[in-house]
Amino acid sequence: MSGPVSGYGDAVPHHPPVVGRREVVDDLLAAVATGVDRSVLVVVDGAPGMGTTAVVDAVAAAFAGRLPHASVTRVAAVPWESTVPFGIVGQLTPGADWAVDAPDSVEDARSFAAAVSPDDGPPVLIVVDDAHDADPESLQLLASMVRHVRSRGITVVCSRHLRPAGSPAAQDILDKAADECVTVAPLTVSDVSELAAVRGVVLPQSAAAHLLQHTGGRPRHIVALLEETPRATWRGSRAHLPAPAFVESRIRAELSRSDPTTRALAEAVAIMSTPTSIPVVCAVSGVGDPWDALDTAVASGLVLVHHRPTAILLETPDPMVRAAILATVSLSERSRLHRRAVDVVEDQADALAHIVESMPLPDDSVSAQLVALAGERAAKGEWGSAARLYELSSRSSRDPAARDERLVLAVDAMIGAGDVPGAAAYSAEIESLRETPMRNAVLGYLAILRGRPHEAEERLRRAWESVRTRHDPHTAAIVCHRQVLHNLARCHGGELVMWADRAVELVGADDATAVEAQSIRGLGLGGTGRTAEALSSYSDLWSHASTGAVGQRVQMGAGWLHLAADRVDTARAELESASPTDFLGGSTRISLWAHAWLGRTYFLTGEWDAALRVVGAGIDLVDRSGSVLIAPLLHWTATQIHALRGDWRKAENSARDGDAGARDYEIMRVPACLAHAAMSEARADYPGVLRALAPLTEEWAADDISEPGFWPWADVYANALVVEGRLDEAEGFLDIHERRATVADHRSTQARLGYARGRLHGARGDLDAARASFDSALGDLADLPLIYDRARVNFAYGQTLRRAGKRREADVVISAARECYLSIGASTYVARCDRELKAGGMRAVLRDRPLDALTPQEDAVAALVSTGLSNREVAAELFLSVKTVQFHLTRVYAKLGIRSRAELAAKASAG
Structure with missing residues (x-):
């Protein structure tokens, strides 16, 4: 169970990152790298089957690969040895006696450190797998060792399952002792697809999403099902997935050990499929007194209990446990339990679902009831419930035409509920049906949420051309609603409003489809500059919309x-x-x-x-x-925050995940451009800002996308133009957008453009005009809670004042910007403010040994150049001209007696 994994590293190959785990492996490697110079204890959390062991294996291999002289030792805890004192420590130091209760724990910690890592020895990595089952004495000694010999360079990595697994004492020690915690999260849909591809299985996205939902994203369970399930399972509509063999084996063993009451209770919970109250479960199972059986079922991992204010609800821990329990129940017994459930469930939809599950043959009367109830739920916007009912009605219908029509409605409701993978699983089947307006409207709807504008355009065009508005106004209104969503994603406000109004004309303002179209209509009005009318429309809409x-x-x-x-x-x-x-x-x-x-x-x-x-x-x-349509919008915010915090790896990953191309929807392209621009601006890479935002200067972005308030890009672009010295371009660009902001009387846009205008005045040497622009911008923001924008204005204001030689005033304004940035954690700009303050010289913190009396600005230039920045990049960072940077750099070289950037870097490195 123990011993060096690598000796000094050369026996362990360098493994590629585990599928779907690149980010967590990078996080863990960063934590482990800290331990090379400073002892640390890192805890890796993950649910059973989540792949914590594989992640730790990858990190240990990478650690050994990067540090061939390092020592990597791995041990594993087991439940039956959790009460053996110093059992884990004994594996790490065979032959040593650590069971003595020595009075000096600090001395014990130092002695243990000497045993595992001699003085002047190589870096040491100790991995304790399944540490939740480790004996507390070993964990205490490991934690004390790390705390008291920080300088030794010993890294301890403890992987564990999240509570309630293992010993409470062990979990408590790990919680208190951890210097860092890294969590291994469930896989994503794309991870599941990649994991399948590695095993030669091509999964459609819908099948990958279904497998993800079924397994909870646990790699062990996903791999087991991929290997055990026939490949035909993954084609076509969503299949009923079994439990992996090892899960079913465990559940069968638990059921065989359970008494009849516990088993009956577990079977009833599995039949219900959704969280169910105890009285209903008792009625279905025939159990009178459930408490002892419930305790046993919970302890065996068969049932979960949820305490709600109005009821105690029961369900299976996950879909795999449910599948495993149902695999032990005969078909006739399942039908009997479903018939019992019909009489006791409260929701009519649940009762009808149990009727369908108990029927051996389709029944048109039941199908008609399902359709009627589905229509009622859809009218209330309860699309998830409607989808389930339409799907059951299709399944229980005898008439093939009705079955097809109801399947189309089911898929439409799935999309409305946001279940794109579920809908996509039926797309091939829907494609094979007779072409109708509703069929095309549904496929167009699906294309919208999958981010496919050209497919959606064609589907919706054909739907509208073929629908008979007089004879079937309801379907026509549905097509109009899909056009509303399509034009929302295209950022075409005028078209959006037209289609929303057409839906109301067809079915009236109180119809559910019209209400949903009107809930988006206000955004079209706002995008075309009719903000007051848009706000009024939402006030009116509440009379038609319930909670x-x-x-x-x-x-x-x-x-x-x-x-x-x-x-x-x-x-x-x-x-x-x-x-x-x-x-x-x-x-x-x-x-x-x-x-x-x-x-x-x-x-x-x-x-x-x-x-x-x-x-x-x-x-x-x-x-x-x-719903990939909305992904870039989410990643924009994440990218910007990570960049402003200086977490470049996360920023780059997020920007990559939120990327969009020229053929994607505008609602995807715009935030993707803004994310890349934010990352470039945080790096003071203003040519990069201009490249990122260049698409937004094209004709397609001239209207709604440039409407004040919706997409804050114009000020970022104008600012970059000024910093790059393209002043005439900046002037013309600002004129256009300032006019729009004035007409709209939009204060935050006026403030944002105002700071860019202030920069422009400052660059042209008109300090009075610059002051007026900056002061006006700050006035516009005064009673708005936009702290980030206020920091941006102050930062630009301070740079402009400092460039004009007003160092004392600049110091005050930059300090205000610094406080704002510090309060929100924008470390990238806090550092830039510090450099500005230092360059201004008013609050500069002098070094113990200044570099031959460099001026504050020369010192700031030298510091940036020594990090490898070009003169152009330094100029952008300090808001100076390139010529000024070159002037300062020449003086720095003369004062320091050096002749090159390399010599400057070496001198800076030497202190």
């Missing part, structure tokens, strides 16, 4: 518009209400939009940790739902 799923749509649209209109606090409240997906059948699609704009709201108000949490949840939802 719940329909209200969710109105909240999202109103929140998006209020954010664009500088009503930030109102937007925040509305978007927070629209973000959850726990409405009755509420739409994941609407929730995703709300996540994206709520994250943006938090970004602007400086709540960056909250913003990252919200967009992170949204990105996870994108991965599960397959």
Whole structure:
């Protein structure tokens, strides 16, 4: 169980990162690298089957590969040795006696360190696998060793399963002792596809998403099902997946050990498929007193308990456990349990579903009931429930034409609920059906959420051309609604409003389809400069929209518009209400939009940790739902925050994940451009900013995309033009966008453009005009909670003052910018502010041994050049001309007696 994995590293090959684990491996490697110079204890968390062992293996191999002289030792804990004192330590130091209860724990820690890492020895990596089962004494000694011999360079990596696994004492020690914690998260849809491809299985995205949902993203379970399931399973519509053999074996063993009451309870919970109250489970299972059986079922991993304010709900721990339990129940017994459930469930949809599950043959009367109820749920915007009912009605229909029609409606409802993979699983089947307006509308709807504008355009054109508006106004209104969504994604506000109005003309303002179209209509009005009318339209819409799923749509649209209109606090409240997906059948699609704009709201108000949490949840939802249309919008905010915090690896990964091409929707292309521009600007790479935003200067972006308030790009572009010395271009560009902002009376846009205008005046030497622009910008922002924008204005203002020689004034303004940036964690700009303050010389912190009396500005130039920046890059960073940088650099060389940048770098490195 123990011993050096690599000796001094040459016995371990360098393994590539585990599939889907590149980021967590990089995070863990960064933590482990710290231990080369400073002892650290790192805990790697992950659920059983999540692949923590594989991740730690990859890191250990990479550590040994990068440091061939290092010592890597691996041990593993097991449950039956968790009470053996110093059992893990004994594996690390065979033959040593650590069981003595010595009074001096610090001395013990130092002695142990000497045993595993002699003085002047190579770096040491100790891996403790399944540390949740380790004896507490060993973990205490390892933790004390790390704390008391920090200078020795010993890294301890403990992998563990999350609670409640293992010993509580061991978990508590790991929680308290960890210097860093790294979590191995579930795989994503793309990871599952890659994992399948490695094994020669080509998975459609819908099948990968289904497999992900079934397994919870656990690699061990995914691999097992890929190997055990016939490949035909992954083709066509969504299949009923079994449990992996090792899961089914465990569940069968638990059931065989259980008494009849426990088994009956577990079977009833599995039959219900959704969290169910105890009285209903008791009625279905025939169990009178469930408590002892429930305790046993929970302890055996057969049942989970959820405590709610109004009820205690039961369900299986995951779909695989449910499948494993049902595999032990005969078909006749399943039918009997479903018939029992019909009489006790409260929701009519659940009762009808159990009827269908108990029927041996299709039944048109049941199918008709399902269709009627599905229509009612769809009218309320409860698309998840409607999709389930339409799907069951298709399955229970005898008539092939009705079966096809109801399957199309089921897929449409799936898309409405945001279940793109579920809908995509049926796309081939839908394609094979007779062409109808509704069929084309559904396929166009699916293309929109998959980010395919040209396919959506063609599908929706054919749907509208073939629909008979007089005879089938409802289907025509549905086509109009799809056109509304399509034009929202194209950023074509005028077209959007036209199609929304047409939907109302066809079916009336109170129809659910018309209400949903109107919930987006306000965004089209706002995008075409009719903001007051747009805001009024949302006030009127509340009379037609109830709470719940329909209200969710109105909240999202109103929140998006209020954010664009500088009503930030109102937007925040509305978007927070629209973000959850726990409405009755509420739409994941609407929730995703709300996540994206709520994250943006938090970004602007400086709540960056909250913003990252919200967009992170949204990105996870994108991965599960397959709605790639909204991914770039989420990644824009994540990229910008990571860049401003100086976390370049995360920023680059996020920008890459949110990329979009010329054939994608505009709603994808714009935030992708902004993400790359934000990353370039944080690096003071202003040519990069201009390249990133160049597409937005083209004709396709001239209207809605440049409407004040919606996409904050014009000021970023203008600022880069000024810094690059393209002053005449900046003048013409600003004139156009300032006129639009004035007409709209949009304060935050006027402020953003005002700081770029102030830069331009400063670059031309007109300091009075520059002051007026900057002061006006700060005045526009005074009562808006836009802390990031306020910091940007002050930073540009301070740079302009310092360039004009007003160092004392510049010091005050740059200090204000620094405080804003510091409060929101923008470390990249905090460092730039520090360099500005140093270059100004008023608050410069002098070194103990200044470099031959360099002036503050010469010192700032020298410091940046010594890091490898070009003169042009230094000029952009310090807002100087390239000639000025060259002048300062020449003086630096003369004062220091050097002749090259390499000599300057060497001198700086030497202190």
